[in-house]
Amino acid sequence: MKTYYLTLIYPKIKKNRWNLDIFGFHSLGLKILAQKTPRNFKVNIVSMCSEKEKIPKSDLIGITVYTTFANLAYKIADKYRKKGTPVILGGYHVSTLPDEALKHADSVVIGEADDIWKTVIEDFKKGKLKKKYYASLPDLKEESKPFQFSTTANQIQTTRGCPSCCDFCTVHLFNGRKQRHRSVNAIVNEIKQFKGIFKKLVVFTDDNIVGDKKYAKELFKALIPLKIKWYALSSINIAEDLELLDLAYKSGCRVLQVGLESISQKSLKGIKKANLVKRYSLLIKRIKKYNIILIATFILGLDNDEKDIFNETVKFCKKNDIDLPCVNLLAPYPGTNYYKKLDLEKRVISKDWNLYDSNHVVYTPKNMSQKELLEGFIKCHRSLYSIKEVIRRTGRMLFKIKLRYWFLLLVANWTTAGLYRKK
Numbered sequence: 001m002k003t004y005y006l007t008l009i010y011p012k013i014k015k016n017r018w019n020l021d022i023f024g025f026h027s028l029g030l031k032i033l034a035q036k037t038p039r040n041f042k043v044n045i046v047s048m049c050s051e052k053e054k055i056p057k058s059d060l061i062g063i064t065v066y067t068t069f070a071n072l073a074y075k076i077a078d079k080y081r082k083k084g085t086p087v088i089l090g091g092y093h094v095s096t097l098p099d100e101a102l103k104h105a106d107s108v109v110i111g112e113a114d115d116i117w118k119t120v121i122e123d124f125k126k127g128k129l130k131k132k133y134y135a136s137l138p139d140l141k142e143e144s145k146p147f148q149f150s151t152t153a154n155q156i157q158t159t160r161g162c163p164s165c166c167d168f169c170t171v172h173l174f175n176g177r178k179q180r181h182r183s184v185n186a187i188v189n190e191i192k193q194f195k196g197i198f199k200k201l202v203v204f205t206d207d208n209i210v211g212d213k214k215y216a217k218e219l220f221k222a223l224i225p226l227k228i229k230w231y232a233l234s235s236i237n238i239a240e241d242l243e244l245l246d247l248a249y250k251s252g253c254r255v256l257q258v259g260l261e262s263i264s265q266k267s268l269k270g271i272k273k274a275n276l277v278k279r280y281s282l283l284i285k286r287i288k289k290y291n292i293i294l295i296a297t298f299i300l301g302l303d304n305d306e307k308d309i310f311n312e313t314v315k316f317c318k319k320n321d322i323d324l325p326c327v328n329l330l331a332p333y334p335g336t337n338y339y340k341k342l343d344l345e346k347r348v349i350s351k352d353w354n355l356y357d358s359n360h361v362v363y364t365p366k367n368m369s370q371k372e373l374l375e376g377f378i379k380c381h382r383s384l385y386s387i388k389e390v391i392r393r394t395g396r397m398l399f400k401i402k403l404r405y406w407f408l409l410l411v412a413n414w415t416t417a418g419l420y421r422k423k
């Protein structure tokens with residue numbers, strides 16, 4: 001049987017000393033495609049920060065495309081297509097803008113490619129790749145085989161889809177509003193097969209690990225005997241259910257990232273986010289009682305934000321002892337309701353996807369000027385990531401958590417501070 005060479009590429013942030021590779025993050029989507037590729041294909045997964053980097057020998061190239069890295073993905077695709085290698089693009093950005101992507105690709109896969117990938121590969125072998133492939137949402141219950149491509153970070157996803165419909169988010173549009181689950185048994189078996197010195201450290205890449213509380217409780221109970229330690233993205237509402245929070249901790253939860261998004265109820269309402277600001281302090285206290293490291297993310301520049309949003313956000317983070325505050329500018333990703341609204345009102349000022357990185361103002365804000373928004377954002381960072389504040393924040397946790405987790409917290413704070421200073 002003929003052997004083919006397939007290279008799957010993950011374009012990402014510029015290489016610098018804050019490179020996320022130290023945590024071993026790679027696209028889980030690409031790992032899944034690699035697993036679903038027939039055995040007579042030799043598959044390599046590489047991350048690239050520039051189209052100039054070398055890649056292994058390839059008969060076919062697949063690239064995952066996030067909006068922020070779309071320009072880079074297109075440059076890489078153009079380069080290899082010129083040399084005659086067919087290129088397939090997939091992922092969130094190209095699923096929203098397939099016609100834009102097709103200017104740089106032989107084929108585009110729209111949606112979750114798990115089930116359709118085999119057809120794409122068969123068509124490639126016949127030399128009959130179609131321009132567009134429309135994928136249907138796979139049933140995750142069938143996903144029982146462990147993934148064979150492991151990296152430093154043991155990434156695993158238990159659910160896909162989200163019942164909420166926040167205006168700025170792509171997930172409910174791409175993955176659907178009905179949450180699909182993998183079976184708890186399959187997850188336990190996969191975790192048991194993790195290898196390496198970090199095999200007991202698990203990263204759940206779900207959008208909300210407690211999106212379905214009943215399922216989450218079942219999962220957490222099954223994780224307890226594995227004695228792992230895990231990180232996940234979660235709704236702050238995890239702390240509304242004390243049993244759920246307790247089970248999360250007992251099953252190994254040591255770092256939680258919550259999307260608070262705004263400390264203004266009016267702004268949350270404007271983006272259809274169901275959080276209740278008046279519950280924030282109490283819920284945070286409950287999480288911190290377990291000494292779980294709390295990462296909280298915020299979006300600045302929402303239409304209902306007033307000019308005091310910057311000071312109020314800083315005050316909130318300091319008062320509530322958030323361990324790693326992540327303050328971002330709104331990046332209205334194409335396809336989202338927020339983008340459609342801004343586009344309709346002719347308020348999108350740049351369609352250069354490089355600038356959709358949550359650090360640039362790419363639209364005309366409502367209650368302030370672009371300059372005020374950018375300056376307010378920078379001021380927030382200066383205040384939250386001053387050396388004094390980082391020392392205060394991390395110092396507070398020093399004897400409360402194991403030294404190795406404290407060191408991780410310090411590195412994360414330092415890395416974030418460094419990234420912002422650079423930007």
Ligand code: B12
Nearest residue numbers: 026027028029062063064066067090091109112113205333
């Ligand atoms: C975990 C996570 C992270 C982690 C790890 C990322 C990683 N590489 O795995 C971290 C924290 C590092 C991260 C960072 C960022 N993330 Co993130 N992340 C996620 C999250 C929650 C899960 C990712 C995941 O594992 N998905 C599961 C896999 C199976 O899905 P998938 O990768 O999309 O792949 C499937 C399809 O897309 C398709 N597919 C994908 N690639 C390809 C390629 C080909 C050739 C084909 C055919 C098909 C195909 O098939 C796959 C199988 O079904 C997603 C939301 C989500 N639900 O996906 C956001 C998400 C992907 N992230 C997002 C963003 C914006 C970012 C950042 C840019 C944020 C920032 N401002 O810095 C950074 C960039 C990171 C980088 N590349 O350097 C956005 C992307 C939006 C967009 N339109 O581009 C998402 C969708 C979140 C959101 N709410 O909007 N992220």
Ligand code: SF4
Nearest residue numbers: 162164166169171207
């Ligand atoms: S932001 Fe979170 S809760 Fe809202 S739709 Fe996206 S994944 Fe769901």
